[in-house]
Amino acid sequence: MEILLLVVIGVMIAGFAFVLYFMTQKLGELKNDQAVGLIKQDLVSMSQTFAQTQAHMNDRLDKAAQVFGSLQNELGKMQEL
Secondary structure, eight states, rough: HHHHHHHHHHHHHHHHHHHHHHHHOOOHHHHHHHHHHHHHHHHHHHHHHHHHHHHHHEEEEEEHHHHHHHHHHHHHHHHHH
């Protein structure tokens, strides 16, 4: 009778340990999945910011090229005089 009680208690403890281990593993996976999701969001945000910055830089370079072109035309006219 005592042995049966000890076996039942041992099985219960082993079962509890298994459930605890399984839940810890799932919680770790969930945290990893959330971290990956946050990293993906950050990467998307950084990519959008980079694209916007690149577009602004291209606009500024285009305007600078226009200014230099105008200056070159004006210098050419001055040389003709």
